[in-house]
Amino acid sequence: MDRRISTRAKLSQSLWLNKYVEGFPHLAELVEVSDSGLVIRTIREPSNRETSFTLELGIPGSAHRLWLRTELVRKSANLQALRIVYADLLERAQLRQLVRWNSAAA
Numbered sequence: 001m002d003r004r005i006s007t008r009a010k011l012s013q014s015l016w017l018n019k020y021v022e023g024f025p026h027l028a029e030l031v032e033v034s035d036s037g038l039v040i041r042t043i044r045e046p047s048n049r050e051t052s053f054t055l056e057l058g059i060p061g062s063a064h065r066l067w068l069r070t071e072l073v074r075k076s077a078n079l080q081a082l083r084i085v086y087a088d089l090l091e092r093a094q095l096r097q098l099v100r101w102n103s104a105a106a
Contacts, residue, residue, distance in 0.1 A: 008034035009102035018056040021045050030057065033102070035095045037083045038070065053082070059094050066091045 010032050018025035019040065026046075032039040038055070050072075057066040069086035087095065 007099055007103065008032055008037075009099045011102055015057070015060070017058075019045065020054040020056070021048055021050065025056065028055075031079065033095060033098055035084075035092050035099065037073070037081065038068075039079060039081050042078045042080060052085070055082070059098060062094065064090070064094070066094060 011030055015030040017028055017030055017040065019028045019042065020026070027043045028045075029041040029043070030038060031041050040055075052069065052071045055066075055068045055070055057068065059066065066087065068084050068091065070082035071085050073081040073083050075081075084095075
């Protein structure tokens with residue numbers, strides 16, 4: 001059973017972000033997005049037991065950087081599903097726009 005209430009979209013092109021682990025940025029790829037969560041593909045990061053992370057994401061065509069506070073929902077190999085626990089109104093609107101752009105492209 002799918003419990004999602006937000007529309008989500010798979011990205012049609014690579015979008016990179018910084019995932020902060022123990023205060024240091026680590027490159028990750030955004031795979032799926034909604035206004036309430038993300039699926040990312042980690043590239044290389046230290047092993048740790050943290051379950052909450054800050055993400056820094058740039059949206060193409062915008063100079064604004066999104067700073068999202070997230071928590072780990074599940075992990076499978078190098079894929080991680082993250083719930084957004086804090087994003088301001090502008091960041092939520094930009095995430096919704098990113099979902100619309102990628103839903104229309106699909």
